[in-house]
Amino acid sequence: MAMDDPKTLVSTDWLAAHFKDPDLRILDGTMFMASEGRSGQAEYDAAHIPGARFFDIDDISDARSDLPHMAPPVEKFMSKLRAMGVGDGHQVVVYDAKGLFSAARVWWLFRLMGQENIAVLDGGFPKWQAEGRPIEDMPPVIRDRHMTVRRQNQMVKDVTQVAAAAKLGDYEILDARSAARFRGEAPEPRAGLRAGHIPGSKNVPYTDLLNADMTMKDPDALRAVFAAAGVDMTKPVITSCGSGVTAAIINLALERIGKTDHALYDGSWTEWGAFPTLPVATGEA
Numbered sequence: 001m002a003m004d005d006p007k008t009l010v011s012t013d014w015l016a017a018h019f020k021d022p023d024l025r026i027l028d029g030t031m032f033m034a035s036e037g038r039s040g041q042a043e044y045d046a047a048h049i050p051g052a053r054f055f056d057i058d059d060i061s062d063a064r065s066d067l068p069h070m071a072p073p074v075e076k077f078m079s080k081l082r083a084m085g086v087g088d089g090h091q092v093v094v095y096d097a098k099g100l101f102s103a104a105r106v107w108w109l110f111r112l113m114g115q116e117n118i119a120v121l122d123g124g125f126p127k128w129q130a131e132g133r134p135i136e137d138m139p140p141v142i143r144d145r146h147m148t149v150r151r152q153n154q155m156v157k158d159v160t161q162v163a164a165a166a167k168l169g170d171y172e173i174l175d176a177r178s179a180a181r182f183r184g185e186a187p188e189p190r191a192g193l194r195a196g197h198i199p200g201s202k203n204v205p206y207t208d209l210l211n212a213d214m215t216m217k218d219p220d221a222l223r224a225v226f227a228a229a230g231v232d233m234t235k236p237v238i239t240s241c242g243s244g245v246t247a248a249i250i251n252l253a254l255e256r257i258g259k260t261d262h263a264l265y266d267g268s269w270t271e272w273g274a275f276p277t278l279p280v281a282t283g284e285a
Helices: 012-017 040-046 074-083 103-112 124-130 159-168 179-183 219-228 247-256 268-272
Strands: 024-028 091-095 118-121 172-175 237-240 262-265
Touching: 012 124, 091 103, 091 124, 103 118, 103 247, 118 124, 159 172, 159 237, 159 268, 172 247, 219 247, 237 247, 237 268, 247 262
Parallel strands: 024 091, 091 118, 172 237, 237 262
Antiparallel strands: none
């Protein structure tokens, strides 16, 4: 069992031990892909960890963008979290219904907004339930709490920055999608996107970073995954995926092994794959 770290990843045992802490706030960051036909909000309403608030990744996003669930403006993040009773001085734990999936995106959003006291619940709601721990279907009692936000611009990259990095090779660009999608052999789930990957990027499928029970692998095993993918750890990293959700699992894994110079390409393949003027590579990295 990896060490509990309230800035990256905590176990169900840790959460149970700190459950009564007055400054603990628990978020359900469940999000499903459209093809799954499931609703994070509906599943939260039916059952969640007691006291948890629902963090809607699609709602707490940039409504001005045509791209899905892009990072929200600072003001929107602040007001949404305040309404959820989450603010300065709180220790946040975020989980999801898959084990470790979209919770990493919420973790990354908090980090982007300068909030470091947030951890992902390792194994998420499935592990919590499997251990027979308490659940409820009641909405939590909310009390406003101000949040001070300082956006950390170095943690996010746009298409221009990623195109420059791909050309110059001064970053490692890591793609969290499946190997078949990376190679361009499997169709993209979103219509109208080309198949393949950003030239020069390397494939680190997010599933390779997880154990069978959807907990994150221990730091030594994570280092082995990055080594096997040929990642040069002396370079800063940009992560990417289909729409900026599973990429955050790579960011979380990098933080777990002590690598802090990493950013996420928010538009990811939904943006890159749609632009006919951007180059696409296929096959192995």
